[in-house]
Amino acid sequence: MQLVWFRNDLRTLDNTALYYACKRGQPVTAVVAITPEQWQSHGDAPVKQSLYYRSLLTLKSSLAQLNIPLKVIETANFTGLPQQILDLSLQLGCTAIHMNRHYEWNERQCEEELARLAVQAGIEIQRYTDQVFHEPGSVLTGKGEYYTVFTPFKKNIWPTLTQQPPQSYPVPPACPASAVTADGIPCWLEADEAGLRADLWPAGEEEAIRRLELFVERKLPLYGQLRDIPSQPGTSTLSPYLALGIISPRTCLHYALSRLPEARAHQGAEAWINELIWRDFYKHILVGFPRVSKHRAFKQDTEALAWRHSDSDLQRWQQGQTGYPLVDAAMRQLNQTGWMHNRLRMVTAMFLSKHLLLDWRLGEAYFMSKLVDGDLAANNGGWQWSASTGTDAAPYFRIFNPVSQSEKFDPEGRFIRRFVPELAHLDNKTIHSPWLAGKVANYPAPMVDHKFARQRVLDSFQALKEISA
Ligand SMILES: Cc1cc2nc3c(=O)[nH]c(=O)nc-3n(C[C@H](O)[C@H](O)[C@H](O)COP(=O)(O)OP(=O)(O)OC[C@H]3O[C@@H](n4cnc5c(N)ncnc54)[C@H](O)[C@@H]3O)c2cc1C
Structure with missing residues (x-):
């Protein structure tokens, strides 16, 4: 049995940890942790938590089609969570735990602790680069330091990113079935329905792909001109889906790259890829300069x-x-x-x-x-x-x-x-x-x-x- 820990990677398409767990050819179980106190301490908005909750429901049914039951751990915060994940994997007889790396300080500490416990318990732990194009720490200046200025960072990665982009993974084929049953997903949201704006931010991978296709087909050619005009729907509005990992940045990149050679869309595609790189840049900064995760000024x-x-x-x-x-x-x-x-x-x-x-x-x-x-x-x-x-x-x-x-x-x-x-x-x-x-x-x-x-x-x-x- 293989265990996949889902966090801000709520999708089955191009999900590195899921893909590699399934590749082992064994039954797979997924797990997610509901940690309302932790999210509150991070200040996460109710509207974001609502999208998270609704996306868990759609993820659960997508995983069920792959014979993967989704287990839920309910716990106030990250304290004790690594032990609970380990206990679950021992209980299910898992030989490996797979997860996509996260870069925020608390998330990284939690991940490290799980890795430590797993090694002690003799369980294999696999961590994957998935949220970003390049693992933070792998793109450095000539002096071996983290970049602190965007343009040289971009220049460094642009040729490879556009000519040999990182590989995307398909939705894995269905896994062998197991006797493990999925858990119900409890709703922890307290805010009133109207404030949660499910009308504006529908959940699920299909919605994210629909937005991406619409954007790349219709709006990308004019992105350079329209992206600064707030009265125009000139940007992708994919940020919530990227933030929760409902779509992968690689999928976005591949769609944009497909239009790069077209004279009509070239400039727009280039400008949009630039924004995706800004997203990566700030994640690298988070790891290179952890003080910014702790309410400290970079300067x-x-x-x-x-x-x-x-x-x-x-x-x-x-x-x-x-x-x-x-x-x-x-x-x-x-x-x-x-x-x-x-x-x-x-x-x-x-x-x-x-x-x-x-x-x-x-x-x-x-x-x-x-x-x-x-x-x-x-x-x-x-x-x-x-x-x-x-x-x-x-x-x-x-x-x-x-x-x-x-x-x-x-x-x-x-x-x-x-x-x-x-x-x-x-x-x-x-x-x-x-x-x-x-x-x-x-x-x-x-x-x-x-x-x-x-x-x-x-x-x-x-x-x-x-x-x-
Ligand atoms: C003060 C401030 C706060 C911000 N807070 C957030 C935030 O909490 N979450 C967030 O995702 N973005 C944040 N941004 C960046 C940016 O404003 C949003 O990503 C963008 O408006 C989202 O709209 P879109 O998906 O239509 O973007 P598009 O123009 O379609 O861009 C595509 C994707 O690139 C990424 N991106 C674009 N611009 C930036 C940028 N400047 N920095 C990092 N990534 C970028 C986003 O993931 C975005 O979805 C912030 C910017 C500022 C100036």
Whole structure:
């Protein structure tokens, strides 16, 4: 008997651990752990947990078709989980445990502990690179160090990634049946149905492949032009499916590569593969610099930055009541749908950390508590980039002007009108800065002046330089 431990790899197509476990030609059992306290301590959003729960249901039935029963371990957190997995494998008479590697600190500790216990018990342990194109630690600079800048990282891997891409694995054939019975999947979600947005984020591998095919066929050629326009459905919206491993990054890569040779789609495919590499880059950073997993700034000198403290300012930002229409529309998109467009993640993150001078960690945690695609590596990377505390970060003096961003990326105010209906009646110019029209009913005045805020954050970063000089 072989055991496969599923975590954020909820699929049967191109699942490395599953594929190799099945290849042994023996009966296979799958196991998943339900750890609500752990997820709560990681700040996982209810909308993300809902997608996880619903995806477990679809995974269970896909596995059943392969004669693989899914066992469930219910436990509050990771403490004791490795022992429980080991006990299950001993009870089932498993000779090997297979799992795809995870890169977050707690997940890695849990994995290490299981490996240690398994070796002691004489059970083979197999860990696979699956979430990323290359195992963190295998792509290093000439000096043998982790890359801390994206472009050289990308240049290093691009030729092989595009010419000899990592292998994908098919759905394995059905395994020999066993007498093991599958467990029921308990629902641990408490939030109300409406907030869980199952309508927007259907579960399952089929849905992920449907989105990928639609995107690659129809939108990829224009991705370069449309990816920054939040009113257009110009991106794949695959992030929740990638974050939970409902689809593999290799499957995405292979679809994009198939269009790379076409003149019409080349630029879009290249730009999209670039984004998939950003995803890898931040996972490598997580392993190379574990402090970023532990709420620490990548640039250690920025730990001394004099962040302001204001619960009311934080709340206004969270609720989309800053008085800057694009920022507010974006925050409301996040609150209502569990997802936010990439351009707007940068705009809102910069607004919190630069205009309001509030600690980026507050924003990182809020995003995590709302995002359906919440992913420690990408979220932390994006926040630290925006706050100029991270790897390859925006220089501290680059401060997006929320009005010019709005004029540039939502020129007709279509996105703003969708999420801030109070402003829908304004013309295409005034909608970006409604204060020009005087007081607008039910909409606040800007909570901070751009020029003033810009100078304040510049002074704070300057003071930091003086401290470290
Ligand atoms: C402050 C901030 C927070 C973010 N938090 C998250 C997060 O928690 N989870 C998350 O998946 N992404 C996060 N991102 C990255 C990015 O915004 C989302 O991946 C993207 O908006 C998802 O939409 P999509 O699937 O349509 O992307 P597409 O444009 O279709 O891109 C394809 C895939 O590439 C990956 N990707 C794209 N951009 C990035 C990026 N900048 N960094 C890492 N991976 C990327 C995603 O997996 C995405 O699904 C964050 C960015 C910022 C600036």
